[in-house]
Amino acid sequence: MDVKTKQVSFDQLISELSTRLINSEPTETYECIEEVIAAIGDYTEADRCYVFEFDDHIKHMTNTHEWVRDGHQAHIDSLQAIETDDLPWFFKEMKENHVCIVNDVQTLPPEANAEKAEFDREDIKSVICIGMVANHKLLGFVGCDMVQKKRQWQPTDLRRLSLVADMIANTLERQRTYAELIHTQRELEKANRMLQAQVAQDGLTGIANRRAFDERITNEIQRASRHKTPLALLIIDIDQFKPYNDHYGHLQGDQALKSVADAMFDQLQRNTDFLARYGGEEFVAVISATDEQKTKDSIQQLLEAVQNLKIEHEQSQVAPYLSISIGGYLHTPTADENTEALISRMISKADSALYRAKSDGRNRGYLDN
Structure with missing residues (x-):
C-alpha cells in the first residue's frame, strides 16, 4: 500500500471511529474507546495502545483502557493511581508539552531514571504519548508502545495519534459533562424531595401537616x-x-x-x-x-x-x-x-x-x- 493510499485508508478509519464515538450513548462510551484504541493500535502496528486519565489536579494518573497485540503482556492492572512522584519527568513533559516521544528508551536523560525503570519493567523499547485536551484542560493521554523492536516515530504517527487523542478527549469531556449533569439533576431532585417533605411536614412534631x-x-x-x-x-x-x-x-x-x-x-x-x-x-x-x-x-x-x-x-x-x-x-x-x-x-x-x-x-x- 503506497503512502497516499494508506493515508486515505487511515482518514476513512478515523471518520468511522469518530462517527462511532459521536453517536455512542453515554453507557457505550467505555466500549467505544476500547474499539478505537484497538483499531488505531492495530493500524499503526504498535504492540500496545492505551488511554490514561489524570485526576483534576494532574497529581496522579490511571490506565483506564488498554489494547495489547496478541503475544504481548497487558499491564493495565499494575498501572492504577500512579502518583507524580513515581514518574516526575513524564508528568512534567505531559503538563508542559502535552507530548512525550521516546524513540529509544535507553537514551532517556538521567532525570528520567524512574521512567526508564518502568519502561524496562514493561519491556518497552519505544513509546509515544499524546495529551488529551478538551476545553483547555489536560484530561490524560493516548499512548502507543513498541515492545519487540525500537521505532523512530514519524510526524505521521504524531498526527494520527493526535487525531485519536482529540476524539477521545472530546468523548470523555462529553461523558464527564453528562455525568455532572446527571449528578446535578439528582441533587436537584433530592433537594426538591427534601423541600417537598419540609413543606408537607409539621416542624414541631415531625408528622404531616x-x-x-x-x-x-x-x-x-x-x-x-x-x-x-x-x-x-x-x-x-x-x-x-x-x-x-x-x-x-x-x-x-x-x-x-x-x-x-x-x-x-x-x-x-x-x-x-x-x-x-x-x-x-x-x-x-x-x-x-x-x-x-x-x-x-x-x-x-x-x-x-x-x-x-x-x-x-x-x-x-x-x-x-x-x-x-x-x-x-x-x-x-x-x-x-x-x-x-x-x-x-x-x-x-x-x-x-x-x-x-x-x-x-x-x-x-x-x-x-
Missing part, C-alpha cells in the same frame, strides 16, 4: 371511590391542653405534643393510615379500607397509646395524665359525590362526634357513619 392532609384526604377519597371501600376520618384533640401549657410552660408543652404525635403515629402503621397535625393541639387521621369495628378499634388504640404515656397533668379535670378525645366519621365515597363537598361533610361529622366526646367527659372517642 395540614397541607399534606388536604392532599391526602382528596387522594384517599378518590381511591375509596374507585375501590368502593369505606374511609374513616378522625379528629383528635388533646384534652385541656391550654391549662397544661400554662402550668408546665411552652417547652414542656411542645415536648408533650411530640410525644402524643409519636405515640399515635406508632399505632397507625398501615400504608393506608395517615396522621397529621391539624393545628394547635388538634390532629387528624385518615384510615382507608376499614370498617366500623376496625375504626372503633383504632380509636381505642389511640386513646390507650396516649394514656400509656402517663404524661402528668395536674391541671386536668379529666384524668391525672394527659389524655385525648376523638371524633370520627366513616363513609364509603361514590363516584357521583363532589370531593370538596364530601371533605367538608366528613370534617363536620367528625367534629360533631368530637364535640360529643368532649361533652360526655373527654378521654373517649365516638364514631359517626
Whole structure:
C-alpha cells in the first residue's frame, strides 16, 4: 500500500471511529474507546495502545483502557493511581508539552531514571504519548508502545495519534459533562424531595401537616371511590391542653405534643393510615379500607397509646395524665359525590362526634357513619 493510499485508508478509519464515538450513548462510551484504541493500535502496528486519565489536579494518573497485540503482556492492572512522584519527568513533559516521544528508551536523560525503570519493567523499547485536551484542560493521554523492536516515530504517527487523542478527549469531556449533569439533576431532585417533605411536614412534631392532609384526604377519597371501600376520618384533640401549657410552660408543652404525635403515629402503621397535625393541639387521621369495628378499634388504640404515656397533668379535670378525645366519621365515597363537598361533610361529622366526646367527659372517642 503506497503512502497516499494508506493515508486515505487511515482518514476513512478515523471518520468511522469518530462517527462511532459521536453517536455512542453515554453507557457505550467505555466500549467505544476500547474499539478505537484497538483499531488505531492495530493500524499503526504498535504492540500496545492505551488511554490514561489524570485526576483534576494532574497529581496522579490511571490506565483506564488498554489494547495489547496478541503475544504481548497487558499491564493495565499494575498501572492504577500512579502518583507524580513515581514518574516526575513524564508528568512534567505531559503538563508542559502535552507530548512525550521516546524513540529509544535507553537514551532517556538521567532525570528520567524512574521512567526508564518502568519502561524496562514493561519491556518497552519505544513509546509515544499524546495529551488529551478538551476545553483547555489536560484530561490524560493516548499512548502507543513498541515492545519487540525500537521505532523512530514519524510526524505521521504524531498526527494520527493526535487525531485519536482529540476524539477521545472530546468523548470523555462529553461523558464527564453528562455525568455532572446527571449528578446535578439528582441533587436537584433530592433537594426538591427534601423541600417537598419540609413543606408537607409539621416542624414541631415531625408528622404531616395540614397541607399534606388536604392532599391526602382528596387522594384517599378518590381511591375509596374507585375501590368502593369505606374511609374513616378522625379528629383528635388533646384534652385541656391550654391549662397544661400554662402550668408546665411552652417547652414542656411542645415536648408533650411530640410525644402524643409519636405515640399515635406508632399505632397507625398501615400504608393506608395517615396522621397529621391539624393545628394547635388538634390532629387528624385518615384510615382507608376499614370498617366500623376496625375504626372503633383504632380509636381505642389511640386513646390507650396516649394514656400509656402517663404524661402528668395536674391541671386536668379529666384524668391525672394527659389524655385525648376523638371524633370520627366513616363513609364509603361514590363516584357521583363532589370531593370538596364530601371533605367538608366528613370534617363536620367528625367534629360533631368530637364535640360529643368532649361533652360526655373527654378521654373517649365516638364514631359517626
